[in-house]
Amino acid sequence: MDRNELLSILKQSDDQRIKIAVVDIDGVLRGKILRKDKFLNVLESSSGFCDVIFGWDVVDVAYDNAKVTGWHTGYPDTNYTIDINTFRKIPWDENIPFFLGDFSQTNHPACPRSLLKKVINKAKKMDLTPIFSEEFEWFNFDETPDSLHDKGGVNPKPLTPGMFGYSVLRSSQKSDYFNDLFTLLEEYRIPLEGLHTETGPGVYEAAIQYTDILEAADRAVLFKAAVKEIASKHGVMASFMAKWNAELPGCSGHIHQSLWKNGQNLFADNKDEYKMSPIFKSYIAGQLDALPEILPMFAPTINSFKRLVEGAWAPTTLTWGLDNRTTALRVLASGGGSTRLETRVPGSDVNPYLAMAAALAAGLYGIENNLKLSIKPTIGNGYEDKSNGTLPPDLKSATDKMKSSSLAKSLFGDDFVDHFCRTREWEHRQFAASVTDWEIKRYFEII
Template identity: 30%
Template sequence: MNKLKKWLKDNKITEVECVVSDLSGIARGKIAPVDKFISEGEMRLPESVLLQTVTGDYVDDDIYYSLLDEADIDFICKPDEDAVYLLPWTIEETAQIIHDSYDKMGNPIELAPRNVLKKILKLYADKGWQPVVAPEMEFYLTARSDDPDLPLQAPIGRSGLKETGRQSFSIDAANEFDPLFEDMYDWCEAQGLSIDTLIHEEGMAQMEINFRHGDPLQLADQIFVFKRTLREAALKHQVVATFMAKPITNEPGSAMHLHQSVIDTETQKNIFTNEDGTMSSLFLSHIAGLQTYVPEMLPMFAPNVNSFRRFLPDTSAPVNMEWGEDNRTCGLRVPNCTPQSRRVENRLPGADANCYLAIAASLLCGYIGMVEELKPSPPVQGRGYELRSPMLPYTLESALERMESCEQVSQYLGESFAKGFIAVKRAEQENFKRVISSWEREFLLLTV
């Protein structure tokens, strides 16, 4: 704690937000005065936090008590000294510190998303491999609304006008929100977030922020922090930032594209490339692993009912597990780059996915492909949007059934995680079914 205590003192911190990520990616935790944080050295939270749904509900009692203690005991959260961030938007000098979760015996909690990612990274480390990722986060800016039944609207920019039509890569359209993005960049710099380019995406007021490549755990932490940072910047400027996968009808969805490669820890060379610069067998097996197992673990990439609206026909998202070189119509794209930078871009994850779980699952799929020496299908030449092999589940229900029957999920992620994650998502699905939609009122009210 000495390093952390010095940092808190040097930055004149008065309050500390002690946080963990729940299964949905929501920041849960406690806010403590800095003296209390230092004196206690750790935080305790009730185990129930780990099985809480996005609506604040819980899973059925049978599953709940099969995974958690009946007394609803606490688990222990210890701060990670390498996951400490300033909160530039607060009045008081405040730090946000990401914690790791342990049981009372000191064992990592299997249900904690950050521990899930650590578990996968250890699989790589045991092979002498170091995975590298570079996420791309898409999101929408929208006007504020207090009525969830009303469709979201594009916000008013500096010109006093709303966007009309598609503005892909438009500099002027992005500049409409310069004051917001200036705050975002300043705040991200203050927190040490490795953000790179800003792009106006295809949808109205839809943007993309790219992160520089690096360590998967550090970047998962940074995405976790970035989502909060962007929302705060948007609120300051009287708009809303959303990472919903499909927030607006007839507009493109928002993805979390994941570029991933693997370095040999001894030679520091990219294991995806042979000495002569060609694709290695490990690279092809990594792609084959993604092709084979992403459909089995799809809820970790598309965790919500809304996530599957990105995969409807005639959308800009590829609904396939094909691969191709420099081909954005494939679910797996191999960018045009130097041999040492060879990587694959997984274009399936939604922006609404839990960053720890999506990165863990994507790396796990590639890992299984390498250890099982799987072979990929031939690369796609030309347009791949219409290709549907292998088939992806089209609903959250069918995706959860498929994940539940996948032996590798329990084998590598643990039975408790698999059971708990699937139970939380099923509870959310049941909650969704109880809501009567505006479509039903519009088309069924007076016609059936």
């Protein structure tokens, strides 16, 4: 749809509401409804959005260590622009028109979508077209915000009991919700390749159809928000925490990726023993090289690291393998158009813009520097293959490593790395200052 066609549709509509949103550093949609005439003015130029959205955390507590905005700047408005290519109508909410915006025209160092666009521009200069998709696992609960609040925010009741991976039975027992997810997401321009139950009580998995990387990231961000909204219509709470229960598997946000040129998948090479092209091998080498230094972009929360443990379907080592689900990087190499890399480090709690920016930037770094994939593919248990090293074990150590990384700064710029690492340091401090149920149970009586 071109600009004139879009304007015609909006002007002819009787609906005076337009919903717009931007995305904060944690991947949370921050938005509002605008009157149509106000929106049309914004579309023609730009408008201001209070930059507190980059000055507070996921629960709206203001950072005390931020530089880009804060009490010291007065939290001013910062200009954002609307991307007309993100136009959708929200089918579960009276078909209200919806658009995403970003801060790329003002080059705001804290805007995740703007950062991804910068990395995409680098790929374009290399004459490469990144094709990406993300898949998510998430748990569903028989709760409402009020019922969970009444429980003190703990012990949510799963939507269904038991371990029922790929279960036709469980999905049919909640078919109204399950079918609405597939159908309404399609209408919302988030087509799914597949939707099924995963192993665990009330857990689903969805694979979003692949497309160019910016649209893939938009779909991934909107998928998480949309699922929560659709779930609410059914009296369900959907959670994208990486690990909500220590006894159950965590939730992944695996990223699938390939590079194309002139309609050809540049990762495929039928003549190679692994059916992998040299550019594909350099791309993997770049990710393996960068992973320890940019890990917070894949694992952004304290909880992220509860998922990254041995034997829990999430990687802990710097490994790659051919169709191996125990390695950090899983290569799917048919030699044809479906040849791709699956980066298995991200959990479902990621900000898709940052995770995709990290994956692509690291891969391009490998290609630019003609890095050689010197390590062999891991065969068997990737948790036991520590020959190339392991991932940092927690958010603090991962953030410390990224903060001092010249590679991270070269990939994403000093200002982004500084701001992002400050937000992760804040996140660690909030956790370190809290008293948990574990501590009370362990120490209250006996110590």
